[in-house]
Amino acid sequence: MIRDDIKAAQIEAMKGGDKERLAAVRLILAKLKDRDIELRTASQVPEDDAVVVDVLQKMVKQRRESITMYEQGGRAELAAKEQAELDVIESFLPRQMSEDETKAAIEAIKAEVGAASVKDMGRVMALLKERHGTVIDMSKASGLVKAALA
Template sequence: MIRDDIKAAQIAAMKAGDKESRATIGLIQSAIKNRDIEMRGTDVTDDNALVIDVLQKMVKQRRESIDMYRKGGREELAAAEEAEVAVIERFLPAQMSEEETRNAIEVIKIETGASGMKDMGKVMAELKSRHGAELDMSKASGLVKAALAG
């Protein structure tokens, strides 16, 4: 389970005196705890999916911050965010390459009979259900548009 990996990494970071990793892992644990509180009373069948969703949102937020910091000329803040992204991504499953993503989209397009932009929602939903953990859905969205338009 990813939660166990995160706890083990927290302990390892403490023992190694790695303050940056320890701080980021603390943020991860806090975000997961907040999601657990939000999900109280609901039946969570796949804990790893919940944790992956939290981690992906954290990475997305940091990438947006990096972009804003760079536009504002704050390279040191962008570098700090990039360091956090590197720590968070250690716990995410390996991401599909662009080629693998295109292939997955083609398979789904054929299976669902998708032929145009009107089918984008159907293709995106199927892509997320099959490969959501190993895909950046915002990047996949552009590839789906290209596949359905062309």
């Protein structure tokens, strides 16, 4: 499980004295703990890896936005720090589907549900997220679905 890999990476970073990696891994673990606390009251708890991937994807998105803002603001040192954290976070994510694989999955779902126009985008996106949510960047997939249905 991904959570076990993250905990092992924490121990490895502590033993190796890699302070920057350790800080990033601790950030991940803190976010996971927050999410676990949120889910205590939920009626249906999703699979653990799905929760971890969701948290990691949100962290990746936040880091990318921060990097863009820091670069626009001329703060290269802060952008570099965020990039280092981003690299650590991405190392725990499962391999993401390529653009071609994503397009193939979209076409398969489009044919399955008989989607013909942009009006059907919600159904296609829902199935895409359900089946491939952990290995697809949904923000990029949204544009691909819109293009496929246009």
